[in-house]
Amino acid sequence: MLRKAFLTLLLIHGLVLSLASSSSSSEEDGSSEQEHDKKGHSHHWGYTDQDTWGSMFTDCNGKSQSPIDINTKTAVHDPKLPAISLQGYDLTDQPALTLLNNGHTLQLMLPPTMRIMTGFDRPYYAAQLHFHWGTVEEPGSEHTIDNVHFPAEIHVVHYNSKYANISEAANKPDGLAVLGAFIGIGLHENENYEKILSALKDVSVEETKTEIPGFNARHLLPNSLERFYRYTGSLTTPPCFQTVNWTMFNDTVTVSRKQLAALEDTLKMEQNQLLSKNFRAPQLLHGRHVVASFGDTPVQQSPKIVSLKEADSSTRPRASTGGVAGMSRGDILAIAFGGLFVVTLLGFFMYAYQQRKKFKKDSRQNVIYKPANKEDA
């Protein structure tokens, strides 16, 4: 009876294991798309052939590339990081702002009167902001937190005020500062994001633009700018210049599911294909450090786990809707396996115990039997 139960458990265990391995291989289907999407656009680049960026843009093979996975356990609190203060973000409806679909993203042009005043050696002037997103099934933030993707990400690109404009600054080591924030899904429509998203249909075709009234762009970023991660990296698109001082805010902003769907489903790129999944895979740190402006990050972490995670970071695991506290499918599987393992172990011990009892009983019978034998002799 017990032996039967134990065998059944083993069978279930094996079945779940094989199911899990087949599901994890299908998660990497994105790579198979890469092969049949090379249509000879040698001067173009796309998100389905990220591995080839380096052959045309050598910086994409560099050792300070972005995005990265932000490991909250190894990020070190730097109390000397100066706070970020913004100026001129509170635009009024005039002058209007140009919104465009450049075939890679949705981009809003910003005036240089929008500035980061403190946080860096010099003021940095805004040039543009844009977004990265995925699909309903695949969250599309570029940076990840502990290997978890968020549904989308906003980048506000600034250039060092010591340069005349962004194109002059873009390839200088201290040229750019990008403020990035994760976009999650909330219950309510985000009226600030709606000021951009309501104009999506007007730029659905590649290389089209429209004008939208100015608005307070500060509201596109999280309420708190105090908690952020900082590291040195690159543009996340070709030419991948390694000239970006990255700030990723810890707090997220939220938009409604409907708003995210609009971002994911409206824009078209070349040959009328849907413009989606415009995020680059996380890049290796190559010895870079991520510092945090806040100190409650737990510090202990075994080095073995750290290096495994880093090696892993390009495989792009996913979370359903993102959220640092939200469990990824991997977490759930791990818990399921853990539970199953314990049950199997328990079954095994019960079985072993039963066997031992039986054996003891048998051996006791032997003991009783022996003296009888002796008497016989």
Ligand SMILES: [Zn+2]
């Ligand atoms: Zn970006």
